[in-house]
Amino acid sequence: MLSLLVIGIKLEQEFGFLRIGIIYLVSGFGGSLLSSIFLQNGISVGASGALFGLLGAMLSELITNWSLYESKFGALITLVVVVALNLAVGILPYVDNFAHIGGFISGFLAGFVLLVQPQNEYVHIADAASGQQVxxxxxxxxxxVFLVTALVVLVIGMVIAIVLVLRGVDGNDKCSWCHYLNCVPSSRWKCNDQSVAYCQTLQTGDTMQITCSSNNKTTLTSANQSDSILQSLCVQLCS
Structure with missing residues (x-):
């Protein structure tokens, strides 16, 4: 977080608080949207998604203003390493890596739109006797091209994400492997505590009966619920 904060200060000093503030807010909003789509049974707080957006904006600023930098590849490698290390931390439990990814993508796209800088070129004046260049x-x-493309993708992506959140779509039902982007289980930790809860289900028409195997508690819910919601109900029932 400290390194990302330093990046934010550097960007604000170079581009001003208004543009960086907009990127910060857009990134935070984008990270929250992606987190809401994939982590519907949990609550996450913090500004890490917005800070990742600043990191993404710095990367896109480097790409779009490539000719203005002297140590181009050195700066690129440094940014890639910082991004990789911070995202790698996100696969640990109790870290909302979806907010990080959503914030990074939003900031990366917003950087192409707001951080583009005009570049110098020499123009030959034909009517100058000495062939003067200005x-x-x-x-x-x-x-x-980067600006228009990034703006279109950012707007469309935000609209789609908002629609998915309002409709209550669970991203895990559409992407069976995406949960590994948020947490990778190992012998040293588990990604959640839901694996210790076991329930039996019995569907009758549009009604689903859930029975906890450990305490025999029972509850009824709609049979149209997603698997993640049913698992969450099972955890609550067995707790």
Whole structure:
């Protein structure tokens, strides 16, 4: 977090608080959306998603303003290592890595839109007797392409994510392996405590009866519930 905070200060000093503030808010919102889609049975708090967005914005700023940097590849390698290390920490339990990923992607796209800088070029003046060249600043073609593409993808992605959240779609039902992006179980830890709860289910029409195997407590719910919600009910029933 300290390294990401330093990156945020650097970006604000270079681009101003307004643009960086917008990226910070957009990244935090994007991280919260992705977290809400995949972690519907838990609550996570913190600004790490927004901070990851600043890291993503710094990466996109490096890419779109590539010619302005002297140590291009050194800066790129450093950023990639920082991103990889911070995301690797997210696979530990009790860390909301979906917020990190959503914030990083949102900040990465927003950086192409808000952090683009015009670059110098020399223009030949034909009517000058000495063939004088004048230096002026303008945006390169690749910067314009990045800006438009990133803006379209960001807006469409946000709209889709908002619709999924409002409809209560569980991302884990659509992506069976995505939970490994948030936590990878090992012999030293478990990703959640839900594995210790075992329940039996009996469906009758549109009603699902859930019975905890350890204490025989029973509850009724709709048969249309997702697997993650049924598992959450099982944990509550057995606790």
């Amino acid at each position: 230096q002026r600043k303008r945006h390169k073609m690749h910067q314009c």
